[in-house]
Amino acid sequence: MRDPGNLLLCLLLTGVPLVAQRPAIEPVLQAELAFARLARQQGIRTAFLTWLQDDAQVFTPRMTSVKEQYGREPGDPGQLVWYPEAMGISDAGDLAWSFGPWTYAVKPGGAILVHGHFLSVWRKQAGGGWKVEADIGVPHAAPEQVIEPFAVTSALQAEPKPVQAPGLAGALRQKESKLSATWAAKGGLALLAELAQDARVLRAGVPPLREEAAIRKALEMDRPGPTWKPARLLMSPSGDLGWACGECGPDERGATASFLRIWIRAAGAWKVLFDVRVPHPSPPR
Secondary structure: OOOHHHHHHHHHHHOOOOOOOOOOOHHHHHHHHHHHHHHHHHOHHHHHHHHEEEEEEEEOOOEEEHHHHHOOOOOOOOEEEEOOOEEEEOOOOOEEEEEEEEEEEOOOOOOEEEEEEEEEEEEEOOOOOEEEEEEEEEEEOOOOOOOOOOEEOOOOOOOOOOOOOOOHHHHHHHHHHHHHHHHHHHHHHHHHHHEEEEEEEEEOOOOOEOOHHHHHHHHOOOOOOOOOOOOEEEEOOOOOEEEEEEEEOOOOOOOOEEEEEEEEEEOOEEEEEEEEEEEOOOOOO
16 A cells, blocks of 8 residues: 555645646635645644634634634644545535545654544635635544545536525524434434435544445434534525534533534535534543
8 A cells, every 4th residue: 555645745745636627626726735735844833824714613622713723832843734535616616625634743754643534614715715714624544545636526517606595594504403403312313314415424533434334323323412503604605505513512421522514405405415523522520
C-alpha cells in the first residue's frame, strides 16, 4: 500500500486536481487546496484563521467559534494534512461542501499519529472568494487502501442557477425538529428514513459509513433521549442544499454530543447527505 501521507503531500504540492472538474466547483476546490497548503506551510492556526469565516463553527468536540479555538497563541505545532475526496455545490453556486481524509503528525515529516475524515461547509463571500463556515472531523484507523482524491457528484450543474425558494428554509427547520423528536423516541435509527441515496454517516472510530447494514449498526449505538434545536441552520437560495449544526443530549445514558448535517433536496424532499456526530467527553464522577 502506498503511504497515504505521501499522496496527500503530492496533491498539496502540485495543487492540481487528478480529474477534470466542472466549472461551478473549481473555485471551491482551489480554495480547499490552498487552505490545506497553508496549513502545511504555516501551521494549523494560521490556516484556520485565514480560511474560516469570522463566525465559523468548529468542533473540538464541543461546538465553538474558530476565533475561540484558534485565536490563542502559539497554536498547535503539529501538522494537519488533508485533501477532498468528494465535493458538492448548490445550484445557486453560493454554498458547497467538501469531504475527505486527514492525518495528523506531531511535527512536519513526523510519523502519522491519527487518521480521520473531515466535513466542511463552504460559503461564497461578497467579494467572490470562498471561506469555510463550519468544519468537523472524526478520527478512525488508517485506511486499508489509499482514498482517491476528489470525485464530483453527478448531481452538480455545469453552471450556477440562482433560484429563489421561499418556504424551503422553514421546511428544512421542520425536518430538523421532526428528526429531533423521533430521535428522542427511537435513537439514531430515526435517521434511517431521512438518509439520501448516497448518504454517508461519520462516527468516531470507524471509516465513513455508506452501506445500509453498517449504518444501521452504528445508529443503534446512538441511544434515545437527546433532543436539540440547531444552533445554526442555513440554506442556499436555490433550495437544494442546506446544513445544520449544534449540540444535543443528554441521551438516556446521560451522554451529549455535537452534530453537523448536510441536507439536500431529492425528489422534492429534504434528505440527509452527511450526518456527523461527535460525542463529548464523559463528565468526571
